[in-house]
Amino acid sequence: MTISYDITWDLDPAAETFRGRTGVRFRGRVAHAELAAAHVRHARLNGREVPWDGSRIPLDADGVLEVDADFAYADDRGFRQVRVDGATYLYTVQYPDRAQWSFCALDQRARSEFALTVNAPGLVLTSSTETPIAPYALTAAVGPWVEIAEQLYVTGSRAGERVRGAAVSRRIRESIEFFETLLDVPFPYRKCDAVFVPDIPHLAFSSPGLIMFDDAVFDALATREPLYATTVLSHEVAHAWSGNLVDAEPWLVEALATYLSRLAAEHLLPGTDPWQIPDNAPWPDRPYAPHLARVRAMEDALGRPALLRALTTYFKRYAHTNAGWAEFKACLRE
Numbered sequence: 001m002t003i004s005y006d007i008t009w010d011l012d013p014a015a016e017t018f019r020g021r022t023g024v025r026f027r028g029r030v031a032h033a034e035l036a037a038a039h040v041r042h043a044r045l046n047g048r049e050v051p052w053d054g055s056r057i058p059l060d061a062d063g064v065l066e067v068d069a070d071f072a073y074a075d076d077r078g079f080r081q082v083r084v085d086g087a088t089y090l091y092t093v094q095y096p097d098r099a100q101w102s103f104c105a106l107d108q109r110a111r112s113e114f115a116l117t118v119n120a121p122g123l124v125l126t127s128s129t130e131t132p133i134a135p136y137a138l139t140a141a142v143g144p145w146v147e148i149a150e151q152l153y154v155t156g157s158r159a160g161e162r163v164r165g166a167a168v169s170r171r172i173r174e175s176i177e178f179f180e181t182l183l184d185v186p187f188p189y190r191k192c193d194a195v196f197v198p199d200i201p202h203l204a205f206s207s208p209g210l211i212m213f214d215d216a217v218f219d220a221l222a223t224r225e226p227l228y229a230t231t232v233l234s235h236e237v238a239h240a241w242s243g244n245l246v247d248a249e250p251w252l253v254e255a256l257a258t259y260l261s262r263l264a265a266e267h268l269l270p271g272t273d274p275w276q277i278p279d280n281a282p283w284p285d286r287p288y289a290p291h292l293a294r295v296r297a298m299e300d301a302l303g304r305p306a307l308l309r310a311l312t313t314y315f316k317r318y319a320h321t322n323a324g325w326a327e328f329k330a331c332l333r334e
Contacts, residue, residue, distance in 0.1 A: 001028030003112040005135075007103050011079075011120035011142055013088035017070045018079060022104040024065040030107065032056040034100035036078070037069035043104075057104065067104040076201055078102040079140075084198045085157045089143035090120070091197050091212060095205060096250075099135035108135045111247075111322065118142065125153060128189040128209030131320045134247065139207035141195045153195040155215065164222050168194070168233065171268070172211075175234040178264050179241060182308065185315045188245040192237070203284050204232070206239035227265055227272050228283070234264035235285055241315050248324040255291030256311070262292070298332065310334070 006023040017038050024033070033056065035043075040052045046063040059065065073081035073090075078101025082089050092102060099105040106112075111132035118124045120142045127139040145153040148165035152172070158165075172194055176187050189209035200214045213236070221229040235257050242248075242256035265274035275296075277283050285292075299307045310331040318327060 001026060001030065001107065001110060003106055003110055004114070005103070005112055006115045007138070008117040009102070009119065009140065011090055011118065013081070013090060013121065013143070017072050018090075020069055020071050020103050022065070022067045022069075024067075024104065024106060025063075026065070026106060027062050029062065030059055032058050033065060033067075033104050033106050034108070035067060035069065035104045036071075036100045038072045039070040041068040041070070043067045043069075055100075065104065069104070071102055074101060080199075082198045084155055087144050087156055089141070089145075089155065089198060091141040091143075091195075091200070092139050093201055093205075094136045094138065095202075096136055099138065103135075103138075105135045109247075109322065110134065111320065114138055116140075123153070125193050125195055125210055127207035128191060130190060131188070131208070133208050133244070137207045137244065139205070139210050139212065141197055141210070141212060145195060151191065151193045153193065154218065155196070155198060158196070158215075158218065161218075164218070168218075168221055168229075171230060171233050172237055174268055175230075175237040175261075175264050176240075178234075178267055179238060179260060182260075182263065183241060183315055184312050185241065185245070185319075188240055188319070192240070194236075204236050206236040206244065208240070208244045211236045211239075226269055227274060230265045230268055231261050231274060232284055234268070235261035237261075238264070245320065246315055246318045247322045248328070251288075251291045252325055252328065254285075254288040255295050258285045258288045258292045259295040261285070302332065307332075 003026045008021040010019040043050050043052050043057050044066045050057055073079050077098035079090055097108045113132055114129040122143045123145045125141045144156050146159040147153050148162045149169035152165050152169040191209045194211045196213045196215045196218045198215045204213045238257040238260035243253040262274040313331040314328050
């Protein structure tokens, strides 16, 4: 199946809903499209009206689906609407299968082409769409953001924290350069924006070309030990390759991102041991320890150079596709 989206979001920070228009061109049979709107103005398949039952639109043919709808803001899906210090910020929360709360979506795991238009006051930051991405990865952050360092954005209340911002931006750049050299695979997107958003449900989310961190992380990066800051930042940068360039089972995506981030910390913080995190330390990637252990076991069995060659093969061969554990194992055997 081939799918391409043309999406327009009309966002008014003061309103209770926002308007989203979706045009989807698709070839291949699919039973329905998913749509969780507050109100549908119209839904047309190849020019004829089609019904919406509150969650799905049945599709009896391929072609062009056009949907014009109003969506509600929500805390854990679609667009969030957060007010901080008198200002309103909007951003998407769509991983792993919640795109239907901001646009009409077909297969949520299928990489698709996207054209995105965002009409809104303030600064608009979006993920890169020059290559096919999964619907859940389409990300936008809208508001009176302030750029305090190169491609690093914060809320207006943090506008004066430029020294700290410069350190964060520098570490992100260093992580990118390290991974490019280590993997022999260029950074996959034309940009790498990072924005610290208020009250995100996750610690961070890395989409193609745009990383969203929870605003609280900005303080933690300055007050915690350097190893904490480096692993948090480099982990999200590593997702540009593991998860965005090549998507896979969630455990493998996180295992590879965690492994790569520890390699980055080993390189960027000489003399530290990023592999031995104290049990009592609140470490954000601790839930991925069992997955990391599997990758470390591969390293022990094959040696680091062989494992890195397999990673290079994996990311080059399956660039901009979904390729899981079976494909990665094949690369390990070569």
